[in-house]
Amino acid sequence: MHSLKILALACAITAGAAAQAQEVVNLYSARHYATDEALYNNFTKATGIKINRVDSDDAGIVARLKAEGAASPADVVLMVDAARLYRGEKDNLFLPIRSAKLEEVIPANLRAQPEADGGITWFGLSTRARVIAYNKDKVKLEDVDSYEKLADPKNKGKICIRSGSHPYNLSLFGAVTEHIGEARAQQWLQGVKDNLARPPKGGDTDQIKAVAAGECDIAITNSYYFARLMRSSNPADVEVTNKVSVVFPNQSSWGTHLNIAGGAVAKYSKNKDNAVKFLEYLASPEAQTYFANGNNEWPAAKNVQTDNPALKAMTQDKPFKSETIPISAVGSNMPKVQQMLDRAGFQ
Secondary structure (H helix, E strand, C coil), rough: CCCHHHHHHHHHHHHHHHHCCEEEEEECCCCCCCHHHHHHHHHHHCCCCEEEEEECCCHHHEEEEEHHHHHHHCCEEEEEHHHHHHHHHCCCEECCECHHHHHCCHHHHHEEECCCCEEECEEEEEEEEEEEECCCCCCCCHHCCHHHHHHHHHHHHCCCCCCCCCHHHHHHHHHHHHHHHHHHHHHHHHHHHHHHHHCCCHHHHHHHHHHCCCCCCEEEHHHHHHHHHHCCCCHHHHHHHHHHEEEECCCCCCEEEEEEEEEEEEECCHHHHHHHCCCCCCCCCCHHHHHHCCCEEEEEECCCCCCCCCHHCCCCCCCCCCCCCCCCHHHHHHHHHHHHHHHHHCC
């Protein structure tokens, strides 16, 4: 009996040690898509590394990382906006890393600018376009085929938009500022504000539905919101997309503004090697397909194709011209953009 107890105790100790030795990566994620579950499970199957996930939005993740400081268990951070990633970088929340795999497949304009030692703090992992939706019965395509035309007096009283201070709009405005300069961007923002059909409110889907309902004729939205409606099982959502068209702006100039969802290694990661492996996995062709399709986006990695019927329909199954400015520049323009919005009285 005594020997059995010793054997049981030894087994318990061995099991405990094995549990403690299991490789992990602790993930703070602002992505909440069902398809990502398969992605994470595949990573664990391939590597044996378990993923412990905490879900929040970008702002909640930033607040938690700041509150936890060096005691934070976070290894990887996934966020859904370039300006927020840039802000996290400047708040010193991320650890610069060197990864030949990531640097090879993620275009330079879709990642942070290198540190002095070559380390990079964050990488884009999927992209989405900031497009213009419009009532095809009331608005001519040539009147909305560039962001600049949103400020044209001919569009007065026609535009719906969510809050100008929402990160998706701040990123767009930051990109426009990078392209045309602060003085012209200030005039442009004032023109867009003067052309609003109603005060900013709601989210991007609300703006699309407002166009379909006749509350306004033009709206600004991320491409994946329109794709969601196209792929919805609700006939009313599909009917909205039958009434509304989308245009990818600035095809004859600098290209359509792209934003990203991206990832970084947390500054105080206790499992840095595993964290880098996870980010490299998310940039692999297989994972890029899951990652992008989970939110009706496009892969950030080079030479990866997806087969998303809504995105194909939106682009007529043709490539579109996207801007090539460093997306980090969008983040660096945030302070001046917010000041410009304040001057214009843009909510």
